[in-house]
Amino acid sequence: MSAPAPPLVMSDTDREVLAKVARSTSAAHREVIRARVLLAAADGAGNRTIAAEHGISPMTVRAWRSAFATEGLKHWGKVKKGRGRKPSIPSETIAEIVRMTTKVTPKGETHWSTRSLAKELGISHSTVHRVWSELGLKPHRVDTFKVSNDPAFDEKVIDVVGLYLNPPEQAVVLAMDEKSSVQALDRSQASLPMKPGRGATMTHDYKRHGTTTLFAALDVLTGKVIGQCLPKHRHEEFLKFLKTIDREVPDDLDVHLILDNYATHKHAKVKEWTRKHPRFHFHFTPTSASWLNQVERWFRDLTEKNLRRGMFRSVPELIDSIEEYMEANNQDPKPYVWTATAESILAKVARARASLNEQANQN
Structure with missing residues (x-):
């Protein structure tokens, strides 16, 4: 032995x-x-x-x-020269995979899977996967978008982007919006903490404990946020938040607010208030163009870092968590750097409109 x-x-x-x-x-x-x-x-x-x-x-x-x-590990993971065959996919097969993926859908379904397309073409699903991976084709995914039909689209884009790239002197530029119906959600069972080899867990179901609306105004120059949680998002609450901004911003500065076209922002009483406070200037983004408002990016960070995995047993607990996040943000603020010019945005939207028109004519 x-x-x-x-x-x-x-x-x-x-x-x-x-x-x-x-x-x-x-x-x-x-x-x-x-x-x-x-x-x-x-x-x-x-x-x-x-x-x-x-x-x-x-x-x-x-x-x-x-x-x-x-x-040792000198040749770790390497295949010796000459071993194995070099697989190749005929160009005709690649072309047919691309054509079927982009131009045809399977009967009764919205998109192909690797296996369904492989079965249709009589090839292996690994071949389909290789072609999709190399060409960046992802039929299982869809991105949402909408091209604005605002008749004043060009003027509004130039106005808002101008504030980002060349803000006026003796003024503060605030990207402002409401995050409405933020839910205080608590999980139905206790969650398990993360440990080596396993991520943290949480139940898929939850208990609702009410909602709040977050009004937030992002200083595009510094990254600081003025925020306030209020029960609803009517013009009364908007006026209350405008008064909060008025108190927070030094009196010697003009206030340029970038807003969407929500009816609350154009209410008669709001217009009356702005007439009495001439340092406030409203700049409206085009319709269906929320991506032009930088505060939406901050809302996304708030959701990812605080709300999505948070557990709140009451609305006050939810509000405390949001305010704690804002306080931490304002202690070490980081502005979002806007790089796109108005010209580049208008050119991109023009190409999108042309593509949509071409698609509509084909249909």
Whole structure:
């Protein structure tokens, strides 16, 4: 009977690299198994024990040990020259995959999967996947957009972008909007914390405890936010928030507010208030162009970093959390850098309109 193999000698650096590969969920399965085998060998496990635990032969274990002892990680993951064939996909097949993906839909369905298209074309689903990956085709995904039909689109874009790129002197530019019906949601069961090898968990269902509306005005120059949570988003609440802005902004500065076209912002009482406060200037974004308002980007960060995974047992608890996020933001504010010129935006929208018109004419 042969003596058991001695523990495989490896450096701390090699052990760290192999441990990462062994835990990987994206590395090739063979490489993950190989890493685990080498780590077990370094811990002193016998070849037959390792082989039995990982479903491979003792000969394979010995070969991997020998290769590592000789070369270490020098040629890790590399295939020896000449081994394996170089797969290629005929250009006609690629063209047909692209045509079917972009021009045709399967019967009764909105888009192809790799397997449904492979079955239709009589090829392997891995071939379809390769072509989609290399060409960036993602039929399972759809991006939402809407080209604005605002008759004053050009003038409004030039006005708003001008404030971003060349703000007036002795003035503050605030991108303002409401995030309405923010829900105080609590999960139906306690969540489990994150631990090595597993992310945090939370139940898919929840309990509703009411809503609030967040009024927020982002200083586009500094990144600071003036915010206020109010029960609703009527013109009464908007007026209350305007008074808050009036108190927060120094009296010697004009206030340029970038707003959407929500009817509340154009209410008669709001217009009356602005006449009595001439330092306030409203600049309206085009209809269906919320992306032009920088505060929407801040709302997205608030949702991702605070609201989406938060658990709130009451509306006051939700408001406290939002205010804490705003306070932390204002202690270390970071403005969003606007780079797109009005000309580039108008050109892009013009191309989108032309594409839509072409598509409509084809239909």
